[in-house]
Amino acid sequence: MPEAGVSGSELDAESARWLRALAEPGAAREAALARLHELLLPIARREVARRGPRLAITGPELDDLAYQAAADALLAITGKAGQFRGESRFMTWAYKFVIFEVSAKIGRHFWRHPAVPLGAEQWERLPDRFGFDPALEAEWRDLAAAVRRAVDTELTPRQREVFVALVVNGVPLDTLVLSLGSSRNAIYKVMFDARRKLRAALAANGYLPDDCPGGS
């Protein structure tokens, strides 16, 4: 659903200073870029450290990733500074690019070092993905089989490919984006439609509650 956007606002003094500094010629601009990089690098380091415990990336590789993310964020920011409309502080907008670069670089790392071979399907791990209690196997085995049937019969080949990669095999979305040469938005949309179809099929067969008024 479309939402109201934000119109450009009057810049706060600090944001205006940043824009002026980045528009300066020569040495003044270089000094502003160096200062900006100094501010972005700790944000990148903190972000990779925040995500680090969940990643199989450690030590110097993690620091390299942070350094590259800060450097690439700086390029993105300088390239898009003309698009900054003052809806937030300049530095909040700038930090966003650091976070996006960290995400992209982590996705690229797992694309280069895949935990699951492409083409594999780890259906036996599906119950784990949703935290089904092994002690209650009799209850969820039938549901897991119904999910697999619905995936095979209700989804388009593209939806099935995306569902199997993300949900069954646990491939990170940003990694799948690279693998398929797609975008996060496009893959999310494929998955959104797949989720809606699967829930409808499972509800129609009594596996999940039917929320639609009047059933079906």
Add this chain to the structure above:
Amino acid sequence: MNGWPALDGFLRTDPQDVGCARAMEMLHVYAELVAAGEPAAERYPGVAAHLRACGPCGEDFDGLLAAIRGEAP
């Protein structure tokens, strides 16, 4: 943990969900509102719906919020 609610919650879709592109475009605005204690989800319900459903965008939001809150003085 009972996986049925987890599966049900995962498969539910919110028609207000704006998708990744719009959420990423608005992320700095949304995060700054949240950091300021403003009712960001009321102002941007479609972004809020998306961040609840999309793991990667939710992770980016958490990271940006942490950056805003933790930046050096």
